[in-house]
Amino acid sequence: MPQYAILVQPSANRVYTQQAARLVGNELLALDRLLLDGRVAARGGPAERTMGGVPYLVLDADLTADDLRVVANLSSLFALFELRDDGALLPVDTDRLDRYDDDLLTILKYVGKTNEQLTRLLLNLTAAAALPRDGFLGSRVRVLDPMCGRGTTLNQAVMYGWDAYGVDVDRRDVEAYTAFAGRWLQDKRLKHRTSTGRVRVAGTTLGRRTTFTLAATKEEFRAGDVQTLEITQGDTLDADRMYRAGFFDVVVADAPYGIQHGSVTGPRTPSRSPRDLLADAIPVWVGLLRRGGALGLSWNTKVLPRQDLVAMLVDAGLDPLEDAPFLGLAHRVDQAIERDVVVARRPG
Incomplete structure (x- = not known):
């Protein structure tokens, strides 16, 4: 079963940054229920984990290419990785909906x-x-x-x-x-x-x-x-x-x-x-x-x-x-x- 790690994007607002991992975790579970047929929740849902002093959300889920396209648009997703058994992080290309410069x-x-x-x-x-x-x-x-x-x-x-x-x-x-x-x-x-x-x-x-x-x-x-x-x-x-x-x-x-x-x-x-x-x-x-x-x-x-x-x-x-x-x-x-x-x- 693939394991993914979401690097949480820091916000210019310090107060929001402190809550961002929890918020994007619940956002992911809501999108999972609405668009991903519950595949994320079925494996226990995302869990907050600190790696190298940086907050990540880690999840076990067998996601399709279109599922990953949904995940790519999470509000506080900075980068998406596949988490290997040896702890290595392999970047995953994110196909976002974004059409213009940020x-x-x-x-x-x-x-x-x-x-x-x-x-x-x-x-x-x-x-x-x-x-x-x-x-x-x-x-x-x-x-x-x-x-x-x-x-x-x-x-x-x-x-x-x-x-x-x-x-x-x-x-x-x-x-x-x-x-x-x-x-x-x-x-x-x-x-x-x-x-x-x-x-x-x-x-x-x-x-x-x-x-x-x-x-x-x-x-x-x-x-x-x-x-x-x-x-x-x-x-x-x-x-x-x-x-x-x-x-x-x-x-x-x-x-x-x-x-x-x-x-x-x-x-x-x-x-x-x-x-x-x-x-x-x-x-x-x-x-x-x-x-x-x-x-x-x-x-x-x-x-x-x-x-x-x-x-x-x-x-x-x-x-x-x-x-x-x-x-x-x-x-x-x-x-x-x-x-x-x-x-x-x-x-x-």
């Missing part, structure tokens, strides 16, 4: 930015809940971040070759991200088109939208094999008027954490807790999911307990995934923020 994910720096590894974890689990393995590895997935801020989730979706759509009410964030995306596409000399205009429904202006149509190569662009990156400055509660019902495979959001990232539930009315915002928004987002699609959220449990958020998801008609791997993703961000992740499916 500076797409790392260039933007700003206060309140979600950790890129957490963003990848959340997107991985939500997409795996919505898609079969072949779809996860090879389909053009439509992703919506209905509170996209400056586009961390959008960038990760684009990196995977998926179509990324974002909505955010903050004009400055939208303008900053739109400027970044246009500049990055130009700097990378990627073929693309850009269009900008108002979103109007029944005579009412709901927001302003910029759409980038892009491809990784000139040949793909000429052939029409293109991706969409779209961001709309507007109210997330109007998202169901901006897009048709069932348009998205995946909806992913990093909810406001509290006073530092206060939500707005009415005309310029700040709220310490995202509770009211999520109670209003979740039914809107669910209506945008296709049947069998999935919703993933990260949020601060210090201002909204997990059981309360899960109850909102159930009331909106979703089936939360509440077994062991999905219950092992809570982690400390700072003194005021204990972040957790929840994933829920829309029944097919």
Whole structure:
């Protein structure tokens, strides 16, 4: 039986690094359940091991080539090795979904930015809940971040070759991200088109939208094999008027954490807790999911307990995934923020 060792990627965030091995271990078990037919858990699951003073995750599993392609996309996987009986580590080529240079994910720096590894974890689990393995590895997935801020989730979706759509009410964030995306596409000399205009429904202006149509190569662009990156400055509660019902495979959001990232539930009315915002928004987002699609959220449990958020998801008609791997993703961000992740499916 082959034995593999995952070298855990260090994070720029020291607090996240301390928890990364546990988080990626649970991420792997969740992906194992959803996409790998339980082959990892059947052999006891991953175990943390320190070799040469460096943390690894070690697992026994008979994995296919496509299984290894799934494992290659783990959020904190830095390198993958086959662990030999004599302790030698043999590098394993990793066929990741990544289509672009990784500076797409790392260039933007700003206060309140979600950790890129957490963003990848959340997107991985939500997409795996919505898609079969072949779809996860090879389909053009439509992703919506209905509170996209400056586009961390959008960038990760684009990196995977998926179509990324974002909505955010903050004009400055939208303008900053739109400027970044246009500049990055130009700097990378990627073929693309850009269009900008108002979103109007029944005579009412709901927001302003910029759409980038892009491809990784000139040949793909000429052939029409293109991706969409779209961001709309507007109210997330109007998202169901901006897009048709069932348009998205995946909806992913990093909810406001509290006073530092206060939500707005009415005309310029700040709220310490995202509770009211999520109670209003979740039914809107669910209506945008296709049947069998999935919703993933990260949020601060210090201002909204997990059981309360899960109850909102159930009331909106979703089936939360509440077994062991999905219950092992809570982690400390700072003194005021204990972040957790929840994933829920829309029944097919």
